[in-house]
Amino acid sequence: MGTATNSSTEAPALDPAMVGRITGHVASASGATTTTNAPFTGKPLVDLPQSDAADVTAAFERARAAQEAWAATPVRERAEPFLRFHDMVLDRQSEILDIIQWETGKARRHAFEEVYDAAAGTLHYARRAPSLLRRRRTAGAMPGATRAYMHHQPKGAVSVITPWNYPLALPVGDAVPALMAGNAVVAKPDTQTALSALWAIDLAREAGLPADLWIPVLGEPAEIGDPLVDECDYVAFTGSSAVGAHIAQRANARLVGCSAELGGKNPMIVCEDANVDWTVEGAIRACYSNAGQLCISMERLYVHEDIYDTFVPKLAAAVRDMTLNNRLDFSTDMGSLTYQRQLDRVTEHVDDARSKGAEILAGGNPRPDLGPLFFEPTLMTGVGDTMSACAAETFGPVVSVYGYGSDDEVVRRANATEYGLNASVWSRDTGHARRLAERLRAGTVNINEGYAAAWASYGAPMGGMKSSGVGRRHGDEGMLRFTEPQTVASQHYIGFGGPPGMGGDTLANLMTTGARMMKRFHIR
Known part of the structure; x- marks a missing residue:
């Protein structure tokens, strides 16, 4: 590192x-x-x-x-x-x-x-x-x-x-x-x-x-x-x-x-036709921006089994090569955590996964030599349901990677969470990626990007489904x-009671005829 x-x-x-x-x-x-x-x-x-x-x-x-x-x-x-x-x-x-x-x-x-x-x-x-x-x-x-x-x-x-x-x-x-x-x-x-x-x-x-x-x-x-x-x-x-x-x-x-x-426990899906080098570079940003302290960052990576053995080692090597420091310049890939409680949570999730058999492919350790709240960017595999890092939001630089075999399987697994804030799909076939995206229960889905494409599209809404929120920012x-939308309506020429002296039955017949004519001529 x-x-x-x-x-x-x-x-x-x-x-x-x-x-x-x-x-x-x-x-x-x-x-x-x-x-x-x-x-x-x-x-x-x-x-x-x-x-x-x-x-x-x-x-x-x-x-x-x-x-x-x-x-x-x-x-x-x-x-x-x-x-x-x-x-x-x-x-x-x-x-x-x-x-x-x-x-x-x-x-x-x-x-x-x-x-x-x-x-x-x-x-x-x-x-x-x-x-x-x-x-x-x-x-x-x-x-x-x-x-x-x-x-x-x-x-x-x-x-x-x-x-x-x-x-x-x-x-x-x-x-x-x-x-x-x-x-x-x-x-x-x-x-x-x-x-x-x-x-x-x-x-x-x-x-x-x-x-x-x-x-x-x-x-x-x-x-x-x-x-x-x-x-x-x-x-x-x-x-x-x-x-x-x-x-x-x-x-x-x-x-x-x-x-x-x-909150979010956001999934990133890497399809079998994804550009491996492009996706590895994108995954670093998608997972480790702001040391993972980003509600729309990726914490779960689903990699198609056809490219799993190629993609995952390259990603692990890239994570191990990331630079950590505390400089006030652009020389570093990742900085520090912000709070001691975040360091404690990250450490607990990694230690719990390690003790229950998960494999640490990269990182996995605090770095007090750099500063009191530094933790290495971490990539794990073999993270199971009994591990705290599996379903709970870590909100730190910890990512779990899984293999998958079919679209139906990965959609089911990606959606199997209480959260629904953000998701990411990587594929050369954007039509296929969009079809996958529309099946995901997330407020935003980025294709061939982790979060910035949707977030910075300010004309489009940004927000979460399920436990990830209500309402939208942006858009x-x-x-x-x-x-507060207010309607102001003014009436002219004729009132809703009809002309003076018109009986109720005549008014009802007139309005019924008018309603039918408006439908016929597409006025309504």
């Missing part, structure tokens, strides 16, 4: 003035703080203000006060700060890349995926919002006499709750369409990686977003989690299936909408979920 270290990561190079400015946006009246540690070193990184339930209430009061004028602003004007935000993210990427790496421990190439996503996803909605949110005429009840249209009112004040694994892309990806739809946002990023979200909020304000429209709160879920649901008009959540279910139930009790992107729904 190739390795390298970098002494420049011994002390965080974060600008104190910048940190002080962006942490000043947090709604926190108590003065309480907590210290986060850098995954690369285990040493203290930054002191962050902490919010309590009263701070959440106050944040929503400020947000609602600001939202009324924002909702009255024309959509094209609401989009202007985000067009500038797109450019500013790209121009200042070195600054945010350092922050992301320090907070998460991920490799710089994987941090750049967040920078690109934050910019490109924002641009998509800035371009799309004016047409998506415009008034739309619909067929009226009486042709010519009823004129109806629909328009979208913003929900109001929205909660956006995001995890630590993609601390720039996920907060921006939910907050930006909510804001452009005319809402205010109260955001709760994970405390460990909050600087990335705070940097984005600060940048949006610099780009011209009015104050109090995007307010961050930080704190423990036990303290501020329920208030974030109880105070909002809609909640967008990304995280675990268990927490997502709790949030959905609590929101539903208030008749408040909720979208949730949750039109990614913005419209933050709105």
Whole structure:
């Protein structure tokens, strides 16, 4: 396993003035703080203000006060700060890349995926919002006499709750369409990686977003989690299936909408005609991006028996050749895990599989010589039903590989999970791959790619089936979920009671005749 270290990561190079400015946006009246540690070193990184339930209430009061004028602003004007935000993210990427790496421990190439996503996803909605949110005429009840249209009112004040694994892309990806739809946002990023979200909020304000429209709160879920649901008009959540279910139930009790992107145990299918070299390279990205701490990454590989003996050794060799280090540059293939609990889970899954007879084809060990939370990219075979790595989401750089013989078999095995977030099919025959894809119970399926093709197709919806979530981000729904569709209909010339003096039986006969004629002439 190739390795390298970098002494420049011994002390965080974060600008104190910048940190002080962006942490000043947090709604926190108590003065309480907590210290986060850098995954690369285990040493203290930054002191962050902490919010309590009263701070959440106050944040929503400020947000609602600001939202009324924002909702009255024309959509094209609401989009202007985000067009500038797109450019500013790209121009200042070195600054945010350092922050992301320090907070998460991920490799710089994987941090750049967040920078690109934050910019490109924002641009998509800035371009799309004016047409998506415009008034739309619909067929009226009486042709010519009823004129109806629909328009979208913003929900109001929205909660956006995001995890630590993609601390720039996920907060921006939910907050930006909510804001452009005319809402205010109260955001709760994970405390460990909050600087990335705070940097984005600060940048949006610099780009011209009015104050109090995007307010961050930080704190423990036990303290501020329920208030974030109880105070909002809609909640967008990304995280675990268990927490997502709790949030959905609590929101539903208030008749408040909720979208949730949750966990995954995603399958990758390698067909008998797959280009082996292309697929090996793609599997490295599909499985080990962000050290596997990606809800749409692949944890189960199904390889057709005709190419199993060729593909699997090549993949194992490629995994063993991956470079791990903690440099703030693009020299590494994979970085560190972010939390000790993730290292513990990864270690438990691998040790359990090893003790029950699984074969470790590559990796399988922690790497404390590189940093406290490093674990080698790991490929295993012989992973059976009694092993924790078989069905439970690992959320780390651990992948199990299996052989299969037929399409029916692999579809059955790929679908045999409580999750349904993402999947991947690799074949030279894209028609065959698409037919396989449409049989998989997953919200997105990538062909000859692991996750980026579907994720970065911002005009298409992204989300999960089964225990992997409800609702969708991206696509039109990614913005419209933050709105209330309202129908406005006006009546002209003739009312629904008919002309004065017309009897009920005559009116009924007239409307019956009209209904038949509208069907015949395809008016309806």
